[in-house]
């Protein structure tokens with residue numbers, strides 16, 4: 001079986017999943033966080049080397065204050081507890097997104113987690129927090145423009161590889177497969193530059209119900225398509 005090297009996931013449907021059970025939306029996020037933990041082990045055991053998840057977008061700040069606070073609390077706890085789990089699983093954790101928009105204590109936990117796991121050679125797990133594809137490209141363009149301004153770069157020497165390297169994902173390969181749960185056919189500002197050639201798989205299953213069998217279905221669909229088209233990016 002040809003397993004995608006890098007799988008990116010838009011984890012949608014926590015709210016609808018909770019509502020269907022007569023529970024508050026935040027309960028859906030708590031269950032969604034548990035699914036994230038399971039998925040890291042499942043993905044690695046299936047042979048996936050990079051897993052990237054969309055945990056909090058630049059647009060998510062406009063949600064009701066109590067939901068934003070609950071999501072931040074979840075992420076805070078996740079960062080703190082993740083070091084132990086990452087060491088046990090040899091997992092390298094990175095966070096992408098505009099970290100300057102996050103509270104100081106979360107930034108510190110992220111820095112500690114990235115530092116503590118940087119030598120690990122198992123799953124490369126990347127969490128997008130305060131992330132927006134347009135924001136990421138804007139920051140990359142500004143950084144190139146600064147080099148032009150100070151004379152170390154000529155505009156005509158800018159290549160797409162250089163842009164890729166200035167993105168938050170500069171040291172990651174592009175995703176082979178983008179999965180979106182809970183049915184919407186949108187990319188929602190996620191990894192806009194990086195998914196240029198990714199296969200897209202959308203399932204109606206809500207994120208808290210996503211499991212090994214569902215990930216396998218997505219990988220089977222990916223394998224079927226790459227076999228048919230010879231995995232030639234076009």
Ligand code: FPP
Nearest residue numbers: 011012013014015016029032033036055078
């Ligand atoms: C979309 O569901 C999900 C989110 C905005 C947040 C995703 C966060 C988690 C899965 C938990 C924390 C993550 C980590 C890495 C620990 P939604 O609320 O938009 O659902 P809806 O579309 O049904 O309303």
